[in-house]
Amino acid sequence: xxxxxxxxxxxxxxxxxxxxxxxxxxxxxxxxxxxxxxxxxxxxxxxxxxxxxxxxxxxxxxxxxxxxxxxxxxxxxxxxxxxxxxxxxxxxxxxxxxxxxxxxxxxxxxxxxxxxxxxxxxxxxxxxxxxxxxxxxxxxxxxxxxxxxxxxxxxxxxxxxxxxxxxxxxxxxxxxxxxxxxxxx
Amino acid sequence: xxxxxxxxxxxxxxxxxxxxxxxxxxxxxxxxxxxxxxxxxxxxxxxxxxxxxxxxxxxxxxxxxxxxxxxxxxxxxxxxxxxxxxxxxxxxxxxxxxxxxxxxxxxxxxxxxxxxxxxxxxxxxxxxxxxxxxxxxxxxxxxxxxxxxxxxxxxxxxxxxxxxxxxxxxxxxxxxxxxxxxxxxxxxxxxxxxxxxxxxxxxxxxxxxx
Numbered sequence: 001x002x003x004x005x006x007x008x009x010x011x012x013x014x015x016x017x018x019x020x021x022x023x024x025x026x027x028x029x030x031x032x033x034x035x036x037x038x039x040x041x042x043x044x045x046x047x048x049x050x051x052x053x054x055x056x057x058x059x060x061x062x063x064x065x066x067x068x069x070x071x072x073x074x075x076x077x078x079x080x081x082x083x084x085x086x087x088x089x090x091x092x093x094x095x096x097x098x099x100x101x102x103x104x105x106x107x108x109x110x111x112x113x114x115x116x117x118x119x120x121x122x123x124x125x126x127x128x129x130x131x132x133x134x135x136x137x138x139x140x141x142x143x144x145x146x147x148x149x150x151x152x153x154x155x156x157x158x159x160x161x162x163x164x165x166x167x168x169x170x171x172x173x174x175x176x177x178x179x180x181x182x183x184x185x
Numbered sequence: 186x187x188x189x190x191x192x193x194x195x196x197x198x199x200x201x202x203x204x205x206x207x208x209x210x211x212x213x214x215x216x217x218x219x220x221x222x223x224x225x226x227x228x229x230x231x232x233x234x235x236x237x238x239x240x241x242x243x244x245x246x247x248x249x250x251x252x253x254x255x256x257x258x259x260x261x262x263x264x265x266x267x268x269x270x271x272x273x274x275x276x277x278x279x280x281x282x283x284x285x286x287x288x289x290x291x292x293x294x295x296x297x298x299x300x301x302x303x304x305x306x307x308x309x310x311x312x313x314x315x316x317x318x319x320x321x322x323x324x325x326x327x328x329x330x331x332x333x334x335x336x337x338x339x340x341x342x343x344x345x346x347x348x349x350x351x352x353x354x355x356x357x358x359x360x361x362x363x364x365x366x367x368x369x370x371x372x373x374x375x376x377x378x379x380x381x382x383x384x385x386x387x388x389x390x391x392x393x394x395x
Contacts, residue, residue: 056390056394059386067311069310069312071336117299120300120352124348146269147268148269148350153274153371155370157358157367158366159280159361159362173320174320177316178315178316179332
């Protein structure tokens, strides 16, 4: 236990700082009784927790905001009114030619669209007939055919490119940096 | 004599009016029990007339729910795949050219409308900017070559028939423009949360609490 400086070897020490080497060096706080736990401590922890909860509730009440999309905001330099250019004055034949060209184009696109929709309709109809025949053959296979394919997703496909990739192409050294702006609420 | 006659006539008149008023009040209370109480609250002269309330029409309109000014964005229910249909699908169109991306996403939306596929949502994800740093042949310092912006649009489909799916995918692939990447995935809550701004304070507090 805690030995006092006076009691063990009988030497009178001149204070807590001048004890002999043989004695246990005890300091004043060591000799004192164990600290009584303050009653305020659990209450303090509770208060801290309550404060945190209140802060959380306040923050949670605010609804989260969507990240603004840069595509939909026109940049400021396009709103400059000094750089507005008036519409060009076209001769009569030119405007006529353009109108007729638009009509030709719309007719072409309409035939294309109609052909596409017809093709889709035919495909769906053919599929339906095939499924009917399958149903007549066996009910189990028909049910299996109706079920969705779980292995289809995720599905990725690259669009075509103007030119095919070069055979032996040495790309210059470099790297990509992601500089997307990070928004915080 | 005249005065007595007047009084009698007045009494008759008032009795008739009272009866009319009673009848009308009864009818009012039968049809509009809510407004009947109001009729008794403020005493106004012309409420006893039989034409009272003749211009009322609001009780005939369907009841509208009261509009809340701040409408919290609630996440729509993510549907799971059933026996004949897929769950909530995200068709993501991404590319460097914004016009092509937008037009292609509009085309997909119109196609879904035409084929009867339900479109739950159609939104845009924030654009990603990528800086291309190139190392020159002579020298060691990298310099910025270009800034590429990747635009993304998402069309969310809710009930896609499993039989219609292959035809739908074929049409999409046939009409894919150059340089556009098409990806079809299942919708998750993480995808939905990625659209919102990050809240570091909230996350710090949550970490502190647990």
